[in-house]
Amino acid sequence: MNDTDTICAIATAQGGAIGVVRVSGPQAIAVTERIFRPAQTDKLLSRQPGNTLTFGRIYDGDELIDEVLVSLFRAPHSYTGEESVEISCHGSAYILQQLIQLLIKNGCRLARPGEYTQRAFLGGKMDLSQAEAVADLIASTSAATHRLAMNQMRGGFSEELTALRDKLLTFTSLIELELDFSDHEDVEFADRSSLHALADGIEAVIARLVRSFSVGNVIKNGVPVAIIGETNAGKSTLLNVLLNEERAIVSDIHGTTRDVIEDTVNLGGVIFRFIDTAGIRDTTDTIETLGIERTFQKVAQAEIILWVIDSNHVSQQFDDLSPRILPLAEGKQLILVLNKADEAPATTAAITSPLLSGFTAIAISAKRREHIDDLQELLISAAHLPAITQSDVIVTNVRHYEALSKALDAIRRVQQGLTDHISGDFLSQDIRECIFFLSDIVGEVTNDMVLQNVFKNFCIGK
DSSP states (O other): OOTTSOEEEEOSOTTSSEEEEEEESTTHHHHHHHHEEESSTTOOGGGSOSSEEEEEEEEETTEEEEEEEEEEEOTTSSSSSSOEEEEEEEOOHHHHHHHHHHHHHTTOEEOOTTHHHHHHHHTTSSOHHHHHHHHHHHHOOSHHHHHHHHHHHTTHHHHHHHHHHHHHHHHHHHHHHHHHHTTTOOOOOSOHHHHHHHHHHHHHHHHHHHHHHHHHHHHHHOEEEEEEESTTSSHHHHHHHHHTSOOSOOOSSTTOOOSOEEEEEEETTEEEEEEEOOOOOOOOOHHHHHHHHHHHHHHHHOSEEEEEEEGGGHHHHHHHHHHHHTTTTTTSEEEEEEEOGGGOTTHHHHHTSGGGTTSEEEEOBTTTTBSHHHHHHHHHHHHOOOOOOTTOOOOOOHHHHHHHHHHHHHHHHHHHHHHTTOOHHHHHHHHHHHHHHHHHHHTSSOOHHHHHHHHTTSOTTO
16 A cells, blocks of 8 residues: 555545545645635635635536535644545535546545555554544444444553553563573562562453453444244244334244344344344254254354243243253343233233243233333343443454453463463563563554454445
8 A cells, every 4th residue: 555645535425415525645735726726816725724624616627516615634633644635515426426536637546445544543643443443433333332432442442451561561671681681690670479460460451351342242243132932923023023124024824934034223222133033843844944953053142032932822832942942041131022912811921820930021912012112121131231431441343352362361371470480581471472462452563464454344435
């Protein structure tokens, strides 16, 4: 990627009243000035200070394209740290494309996905974890994911990692100083008891961050909820009601759902990923059998299980499936959903019967949308997600989780080495490995392959 290129891209989604085109690079102002005529002739862009707005018109030769506002940002005080311009025009797709073509004709090239943020990272405007948070912020779909992304983008995660790394650097420097004197005399610059206390403290912090990934992953990707039960119990109808759209085919024919259907919805600020599965029954149909096998795979992956039971056959369906479902539900949140309650007057009594004693159960009618609000409240309660503030540091990124896991292994080797009184050179090696993986998260030791993987999923224009 050539940092001397001047790049341009549309930064707004189509369909809005206003569109924004971003230009960044050493020739950003000069290129824009070739196609922009300010309304006041003394307001040439090249003469304007940074952080100013200039009104004028975009021309292709003598042809007027649009009236625009140009925001000017001078290096290093811009998002990328380079000379940058943002052109706000009308949101017409034709106008935006004409503007991009004019910029390219006058010396720009089209930006690659994530190239603006990558230039901001390479220019020292943010570290890699903050750059990744930009993508998370754009993709945030709930208050919790927004708060986590904002905290990471503002440097909360980076600050915690930097503090850990700095402490480790101090001690590994002292240990390596001991090694320099080891040929002459037996010296100990790094107090081993203090190092042990430091290692214990760092291990506790890293372990907490590693554990937080299970919560962070659920917040980011949604709480997985498997909807299971016998055929024709109303699972697909319930999915459609929870999603408020006709996502799954509903039919009186048994075995209609033969594959897994997944979709997400925000309930009370919590993202749930609902998984409608094939109805469980004995069948000789090969395709349906494969669907039932996938049902049990999804149950194993779910945090919450909604076992949908036909209220007309509560005892029969519970007895038939409990030997297969209950062992898979151990350690998970299981909710018995007695559906079609409008067809079975005795449903309320069934909930309090000895058969269902000890289980969380609710009677609903998915078809009539009765008691769906109560079921949603049960789901939110079962999710057990903590309240998230912008000061919380919770890991949501798989790359960060992997690096932290390796750093945790390294610091635990340091702890064991101190207990076993191993030599300083081995201690130093493990400490430096822990530092390496902490530094990898913020991008201080990251290679080009990692950068490509990080930025390839960004949208163009960001």
